[in-house]
Amino acid sequence: MINKCLFPVAGYGTRFLPATKALAKEMMPVVNKPLVQYGVEEAIEAGLTRIGFVTGRGKRAIADHFDISYELEHQISGSGKEKYLESIRSVMSKAQFSFTRQNEMKGLGHAILTGETLIGNEPFGVVLADDLCLPDPGQPNVMAQMVKIFNQFRCSIVAVMEVPEDEIHKYGVIKGEAMKDGLYRVDDMIEKPSKDKAPSNLAIIGRYILTPDIFDIIRNTKPGKNEEIQLTDALLTQAQDGCVMAYRFKGTRFDCGSVDGFVSATNHVYENLYTE
Numbered sequence: 001m002i003n004k005c006l007f008p009v010a011g012y013g014t015r016f017l018p019a020t021k022a023l024a025k026e027m028m029p030v031v032n033k034p035l036v037q038y039g040v041e042e043a044i045e046a047g048l049t050r051i052g053f054v055t056g057r058g059k060r061a062i063a064d065h066f067d068i069s070y071e072l073e074h075q076i077s078g079s080g081k082e083k084y085l086e087s088i089r090s091v092m093s094k095a096q097f098s099f100t101r102q103n104e105m106k107g108l109g110h111a112i113l114t115g116e117t118l119i120g121n122e123p124f125g126v127v128l129a130d131d132l133c134l135p136d137p138g139q140p141n142v143m144a145q146m147v148k149i150f151n152q153f154r155c156s157i158v159a160v161m162e163v164p165e166d167e168i169h170k171y172g173v174i175k176g177e178a179m180k181d182g183l184y185r186v187d188d189m190i191e192k193p194s195k196d197k198a199p200s201n202l203a204i205i206g207r208y209i210l211t212p213d214i215f216d217i218i219r220n221t222k223p224g225k226n227e228e229i230q231l232t233d234a235l236l237t238q239a240q241d242g243c244v245m246a247y248r249f250k251g252t253r254f255d256c257g258s259v260d261g262f263v264s265a266t267n268h269v270y271e272n273l274y275t276e
């Protein structure tokens, strides 16, 4: 059974400065809900109810968000405004939260390794909250789709989508042998290649399921692109030594780490999902 999910949330959010000077980027609201809550709700719906955050300096608001605010509860109790707290109360009743801090920014691989203390020796999901993934109406969400595949293959899985050639340099990119139903067996993977070096147009999106041998592999992974310890490099080792699958998920993804993506997500949620 897989029931843990790791959220690396220590990044600075420089693209949203000055908004993110004192505000954790994961707390930016898409309409009335912080970005990170969408990710946590997705994990819970997929059955991953033990949520671990790899946080950093200036991110206290994330821990406060998933904790009880006694003043607020007291103030709002019986006031007719309780409905505004329903979604976060529901999240809090269904999941347990734990936190550890990454005190140096050495890349996504390093963030995942920092989370080892929260995960231990079991498979786990990873959600990068910047990537807001919304399911097709009535369909399971992206993490739930991945859990289903994990239960079949029992190896690490990365979510992928096709991206235009001139955007490929922003992503980890895979090459793989196509199997059925949007599944690929990965045989190559490169972090943020130039478009002439990209092995395909299939970019990794911020949803992963990882088997725990990834921790030792990361420990032995040298800094790569931008001198950071890259999860993509560790996953390539795992693919070469064993098996990694890539899965072309069903649903819509918004790159909320960019202003354009964030605005599109906001419009989409307001028009399709928001109810007062």
Ligand code: G1P
Pocket (backbone or CB within 6 Å): 108, 128, 131, 170, 171, 172, 173, 191, 192, 203, 204, 205, 206, 231, 232, 257
């Ligand atoms: C990270 C990963 C990259 C992946 C991307 C998805 O990059 O390193 O492989 O494609 O997330 O959002 P970042 O966007 O954190 O630079």
